[in-house]
Amino acid sequence: MQALILAAGMGSRLQKYTLDKPKCLVEVNGVSLLKRIVYSLKLANVNKIVIVTGYKDCVLKSYIKENMNNIEVDFIHSADYAKTNNIYSVQLAQDILQRDDTILIESDLIYHPELISRIVEAEGEAIAAVARYKSWMDGTVVKLDKQQGITEFIEKSDFDHTQLETYYKTVNIYKFSKSFSQNKLVPFLNAFVQAFGKNHYYELVLKAITFISPGEVKPYVVEGKWYEIDDPDDLRVANELFANQMR
Template structure:
């Protein structure tokens, strides 16, 4: 399955970190956000990476060139930042099967594989991770409205008055049907072509849409403090893994020492 990474935005809220680089090149725990994205997508089985670039695009192209960890990279250019649906259409000519989509300003430690598995098993037209966030933060995201059975009935991008606090997280799988929906999307009140509106069109046309609850965590790197929080979480994960590894080794040594000698 191919993977698309959207990395064209200017990252104005991340300034001064993005004064001289696109936000995908802002480092978190010693490496660019895009490297974190690429590593996870390759682990999920990405055959090729399609990176949508725009603002200071040459920084990204010069850094990664035409492959990463042996996986080919193709770049497409979003000349004007007119929204995620607009950005996704720049890769349409390259994609003819199911694919993964990741927003290139997110750090995940979560069950992304559940989304990919659902896509492969049931071939939903769209599948994505959702999470509950504090109500005062919901207006930053694509918000999912649900009925009394918990089924998603509508997806709304950055609403002033969110109908719920259940939001999309920035990782999706799609069939190529999403491209036609993106072509039909009209500019939102923000003047952008929203990916949430494209998903909403699929939903209301009777297409199969699967939302999977996130198990784990993710940080949307929108502000400098989000970068700091993601870095802290990743370092905590590393320390936890090192502690567990040391405990395992210590237990193995103790077990070996407790085995009676054959002499």
């Protein structure tokens, strides 16, 4: 099992907090998001880590060299980070995805450190961490069937506000088997980028896969606290939610 961490974005909505560093180095209660993610991976015995870098990549590499020299990290650099979205980061890592089972994590998340262990243990070729939709959440949601398969990925622009109680928010942590990446994810990913370009979210690829094969992507429902940090208000909330974790 390996981990692929997406950390190319500029994090511009965080304003002063990302002027001199990538978003994954923003601290919650004195501990960087990246350090928290790596800690959770080590708890799950995921010791091979690949990071897709972009904005302030030299700062990120220096941080890892100075603070995490006991872990194996490889880097893939997205030179077009300012003009592309995370679908391109995943495409750059397509060879990595096809060599082993992979935990894919977006680097602006904070969560209980044991969450990755639980996702690693979950059964299925493709697992998406999801949580019951709440009003503060932003971005893609999914719907589940009674057999607990994901039947639909729904973009924010397509929300049916009469159905919000049935929605689950994607937490932006996934587990993909080597076979799933080889036979589904990477072929669909390349076809999507060729047709629509690089400035999209990779969840649109999962949406297409699910449209053709409903239930193929299985959910892991996150019951504990987690947060996605996009702006200063999110950072303030995260500092409150995780006040007693890894200080």
